[in-house]
Amino acid sequence: MAAVDRRPCHASRRTARRRLARFVTNHRSRVAILRELPQLEELSLRNTEISDLGLAQLSALRSLRALDVSHTLLADSALAALAPLTNLQVLDLSHTLVDGTGLGALAGLRSLREIALANTPLRDEALEHLGKLSTLEKVSLQYTDITDEATVHLSGLAKLTYLDLSGTDVGDGSLAAIGKLSQLEDLQLNFTRFTNAGLKSIAGLTRLKRLGLSHTAIGNGGMDIVGQLASLESLELDHTKVGDAGLAKIAGLTKLTDLALDSVDLTDAGVAHLAAIRTLRQIDLYHTLVTDKGFDQLKKALPDCRIHYERDSAKRERRS
Numbered sequence: 001m002a003a004v005d006r007r008p009c010h011a012s013r014r015t016a017r018r019r020l021a022r023f024v025t026n027h028r029s030r031v032a033i034l035r036e037l038p039q040l041e042e043l044s045l046r047n048t049e050i051s052d053l054g055l056a057q058l059s060a061l062r063s064l065r066a067l068d069v070s071h072t073l074l075a076d077s078a079l080a081a082l083a084p085l086t087n088l089q090v091l092d093l094s095h096t097l098v099d100g101t102g103l104g105a106l107a108g109l110r111s112l113r114e115i116a117l118a119n120t121p122l123r124d125e126a127l128e129h130l131g132k133l134s135t136l137e138k139v140s141l142q143y144t145d146i147t148d149e150a151t152v153h154l155s156g157l158a159k160l161t162y163l164d165l166s167g168t169d170v171g172d173g174s175l176a177a178i179g180k181l182s183q184l185e186d187l188q189l190n191f192t193r194f195t196n197a198g199l200k201s202i203a204g205l206t207r208l209k210r211l212g213l214s215h216t217a218i219g220n221g222g223m224d225i226v227g228q229l230a231s232l233e234s235l236e237l238d239h240t241k242v243g244d245a246g247l248a249k250i251a252g253l254t255k256l257t258d259l260a261l262d263s264v265d266l267t268d269a270g271v272a273h274l275a276a277i278r279t280l281r282q283i284d285l286y287h288t289l290v291t292d293k294g295f296d297q298l299k300k301a302l303p304d305c306r307i308h309y310e311r312d313s314a315k316r317e318r319r320s
Helices: 010-018 028-036 052-060 076-082 126-130 148-154 172-178 197-202 220-226 244-248 268-275 292-301
Strands: 042-044 066-068 090-092 114-116 138-140 162-164 186-188 210-212 234-236 258-260 282-284 306-308
Touching: 028 052, 052 076, 126 148, 148 172, 172 197, 197 220, 220 244, 244 268, 268 292, 292 306
Parallel strands: 042 066, 066 090, 090 114, 114 138, 138 162, 162 186, 186 210, 210 234, 234 258, 258 282, 282 306
Antiparallel strands: none
């Protein structure tokens, strides 16, 4: 733990007590000293041996706004200790043993804006509790066990701007619920089960700036909808069935700056569609069917764009 400046300077003390960004400990007995820092606003206990009893020591930290207990062995029984932290705005529970049965203890956290539960044994029932936290703006649920039956509870989170469902067992049913989240700006659906038809449900998300569709069954048909999302700035289509015909449908996205196309069936014929997107600043063409000729054509059309390309990456054995 970094040494605290103990010089007789009131400003230094205020900085140490009020602006301490991270306090990391790996010994349970040290947690108790946190009670002596009632003005602490940000605390990281990431990758420590913090226990349920240790977390209970935090109840005195009423000024706490951000708490990271990710990569620990904390479970749902520990969450009751967070109930007194009514100023909490950001909570990271990723890579813990939380399955969601204890999330009801957070109901009184009316300032909570962000919660991360990625890589936890989260169950469908947990989303009923999340759906009642109406102040939430960012929710990370990637690589959990939730299904389409659970995501209906998210549809009432009117302030939600960020949602990550990557690596979950969700499909078209979830997109119907997501389509009601009109404030969404960042939606990550990588490694999920939705189809081209399901994408129609998100056609009304006109505020979307970032969309992740990598490693899905999406194809050229789905690009009809994506091409209507005029606010898109970043689009991930790695390892999808999108090809030249699909890319023609997104050529009108005039705000797009980042486009990921690793392992899609893009050929030199489709390069002209990319060249039409003058705002592009970064494109991933690894493992596509583009040749040196197509690369040169694109580089000439978009001189300010960083293009990730390697000639030999198109070989069959490298596109698996």
